[in-house]
Amino acid sequence: MLRATWRSLIARRMRLLMSTFAIVLGVAFVAGSLVFTDTLDRAFTGIVSGTVGDVMVRPQGAQASTRAGTTATVPVSLVARVKQVPGVRDAVGEARSPTVYVLDKRGKPLGGQGAPGFAMGYHTLPAAHGIPALTLTAGRPPTRAGEVTIDPATAGAAAYRIGDTVSLLTAGTPPRITARIVGFAKFGQGSLVGATLTTFDPATAQRLFVGNSRGYQDIWVTAQPGVSDTELRSRIAAVLPRGVQADTGDAVAKESGGQIKQALGFITTFLLIFAGISLLVGGFLIVNTFSMLVAQRSRELALLRALGARRGQVTRSVLAEALVVGLVGSTVGLGLGFLLAIGIRALFARFGLDLSGTPLVFRARTVLAAYGIGMVVTAIAAYLPARRASSIPPVAALRDDIALPERAVWRRWHLGMILLGGAAGALIKASIRPVQHSTYVLAVGMIAALFAVILISPVVARPVLRAAGVPYRWIFGAVGRLAEENSLRNPRRTAATASALMIGMTLVSMMTVFGASAKSSVDALIADNFTGDYVVSSQTGIPFSPSLADSMAKVPGVQEVSRLRYSPAQIGTDKDALAGIEPRTFGDIVKIELVAGRMPAVKGHTLLVQDDVAAQRRLGVGSKVPVSLGGRPATFTVIGIFKKSPAILVRYLTSLEGYAAAGGRPQDTFVYVIQRGGADPAAVERRLQQIVAPVPTVTVKNQQEFAAQQHEQIDTLLRIIYALLGLAVIIAVLGIVNTLALSVIERTREIGLLRAVGLSRRQLRRMVRLEAVVVSLLGAVLGVALGVALGYALQRSQRDQGITVLAVPWTQLGLYVVLAALVGVLAAWLPARRAARLDVLRAIATE
Amino acid sequence: MSHQVAARAEHLVKAYGAGAAAVRALDDVTVEFYAGEFTAIMGPSGSGKSTLMHCMAALDQPTEGRILLGDTELGRLNDNRLTALRRDQIGFVFQSFNLVPTLTAQENILLPLSIAGRSPDPEWFDTVIDTVDLRPRLKHRPSELSGGQQQRVACARALVSKPEIVFADEPTGNLDSTSGAEVLGFLRRSVDDFGQTIVMVTHDPVAASYTDRVIFLTDGQVRDELRSPTAESVLSRMTALDPRRARS
Known part of the structure; x- marks a missing residue:
């Protein structure tokens, strides 16, 4: 008898263990997702807060992290004026780019797919709240054209040493440049989360990323001790011309951090969906396990009832058992979730999002959520069997099967x-x-x-x-x-x-x-x-140098080269996107059906609008719409409506001139190539491949x-x-x-x-x-x-x-x-x- | 009466535990069961009568001694051979829980045959069904049958594969006297009409009176044997062997 009891106990323990496992997995998913998100949050907060001064002066409407960037600038002369504002310790004009990629010695881009390649002019001002910004870890700063620093992590990954020559890819012209490494510099705060950082001397940075010597993308301002950033912001704002605005570093950091979080928020949503599925499936396992346990123990429970236990007491006794399962499952799940977060971190590191410099963040909310979800799901799943247990009549003590x-x-x-x-x-x-x-x-x-x-x-x-x-x-x-x-x-x-x-x-x-x-x-x-016969594009849609398309147009056997430029944009009151196309050739490459207007009419400040959006926004031919890619908005006129088609995922089209007028940089997102009839496809393709060979982030693909x-x-x-x-x-x-x-x-x-x-x-x-x-x-x-x-x-x-x-x-x-x-x-x-x-x-x- | 031996136990010992705590449920039992006979094994609780039957029926292994079923020595067989032997040459009727609850009466009766992948002899099947009087109940599940009907289904199952020997372990132990009499009458008839060999464990003198021969066990040893028993003769013999029983 003892042996039988022992055996049934073992058997039951196994069964409880298996249903616990379901809870463990579900909770682990929830906990892992939350830990990872919090870690991500901290990593980006760290980076972002290290890349802004106490006050940032920017063109009006600037968005902190528009990857394509904008041609809108603040005038160079403004730096001197800002420096004179009382409370300003120092100010420096900045030229930056998020699309400068460091190549390793074999010519492969460093950093992961999709991680930005930061580049900026070297300066020594501290970040907001006195946090160190750029920190030189070895060598010296770049002082003239042809000199750069790279970040120590990238240097380590590619075994670059000071004095080596490094190749860099830019979205400008030329697409590929070489420079000598004179030092290693990093942001003082945290890691770069897989991105790379290159610094140039300020004049070269301005030439490469602004394209002229008249403007800067922003002005980085450091406050004197004792001057608050909000106070300083107001003082600076008072002296700014129209079209330029001042923001505190905190506000800019929050803005760009928010954008990154939103972009990466899908990871959390994604993981939480699977956590939900695990918990749902796990719930079934628990319902089943407890139903069977109750059925097995029906005699025992009936005996309890016969001896005078009230229904509630029976229900509670089963629920108590379930809560123990929930408690154990949640605890183990929490631990496993932590491991899962490490796993997710490793997985994302492979995709270029390197969080190894940031310790995992374990917030109280994660613990509460893990226990809350684990216990509640178990309790709900066990409630039905428990209630059924209480409805066992005392006479069932003799029955076999409930x-x-x-x-x-x-x-x-x-x-x-x-x-x-x-x-x-x-x-x-x-x-x-x-x-x-x-x-x-x-x-x-x-x-x-x-x-x-x-x-x-x-x-x-x-x-x-x-x-x-x-x-x-x-x-x-x-x-x-x-x-x-x-x-x-x-x-x-x-x-x-x-x-x-x-x-x-x-x-x-x-x-x-x-x-x-x-x-x-x-x-x-x-x-x-x-x-089109060929598509030229870069991984993850990073814009690339227009010089590639220029060269392709000269290849014998190429009939047409058609560019598409793309950027997030503020259109009217909507945050949407704008594409710049070549109206003459676009129709040859992509099927576009115009409901109103004609393609050749697309030039200058004109827009083609998708029919659905036009109906929603009450836009017709002749409507005026303000469009901005991160500077002062320009007014565009709608001159045509096109039919919605899965081939055209953009809802607003303009010409390349219109794109530039809205503040778009002369960088291509896609280039379509049509070859002449009778041309040797192999020869054409070989020449095209030769053109993109020096720029390994860009590929030429046939249909x-x-x-x-x-x-x-x-x-x-x-x-x-x-x-x-x-x-x-x-x-x-x-x-x-x-x-x-x-x-x-x-x-x-x-x-x-x-x-x-x-x-x-x-x-x-x-x-x-x-x-x-x-x-x-x-x-x-x-x-x-x-x-x-x-x-x-x-x-x-x-x-x-x-x-x-x-x-x-x-x-x-x-x-x-x-x-x-x-x-x-x-x-x-x-x-x-x-x-x-x-x-x-x-x-x-x-x- | 032919005295051909259907099953034989030689110097059977079944011991549980070891050393001083060892219990010998069977203590050097030598016994023969004759073909075409209905034999009862009787004895008080703990006498070893069930152990003897389990060993004879290839459900349990003796510690010492040999068991012969026909010409086959059980000790030499592995589990698969023993299983096949139980399936093909032995019929079982247990005290309770004889039937698979998910199968109908007919499926239960044919279970050993269908496990073996053999089809029943339809004539013989009809004979058995008519003898146990179950024809209208064949499509019913065990839960829809009375206790007596369930035991008759079990008896039919034991007979339908024409086994060498049928072992019945207290087949009437859970039945009222009328149902019990039906089941015993049926077992008796299958011996008389079909020449079936049956060994039955019982502690009921009335049940024993249906048999040809009664073997008495106490303390794991064969003490006595009685031919052509009546309820009275069995009772008096039991009283002699176990005085405690007389008082109860």
């Missing part, structure tokens, strides 16, 4: 069908026509559909399991029949176990359908709308390569999503292990009987395995079916965003179902072994 009454199953069915109807309505609405807040409608519809299928799954399970039973009986005979019946014994439990797997499978299938559709759509888009590059980007994203969804699947597999293990324990006597009448160990193992497989298949089939439906809805709703083609990769989806069956085999391994090892006599004798 089954949920059929009525409840049907009530769920009705509720589920109503929910499914609502979900279908929302999804259809969102996919037929984009509605207001269609993203939310879509998301709510998807979640509703998922829950609806979970609710109806106990009823749906029966025919599916019966269908699986036909080949089972046919192939495996009595063993198959037993497995089928076992899976049907408690459809609610089977369905709940399968539901956990279904959630993961649904999301994986949905993303598979959507990913395949996205790839097909890109192909179709490129084939239908893009008639196929361009399409392949888009595929690669989609695939990378899908791989990350699959990896994260894989965790949800693992939790679900644990759920299957859990359910089976418990079933084996529950059916000990029956297993003994089967063994006694001649079922061999192998047959018994097979029986358990088949049951696991049928549960997995149920989850997979429901998941893939729902996933395809949701993927379809997602594709339909995104067709205005360019996902115009639906592609359902049936082979891949079929493979998922097969994989799920294998997963079932794997999940059955331990429970099957345990069942096979049961001693026949002892099993029969079990009460």
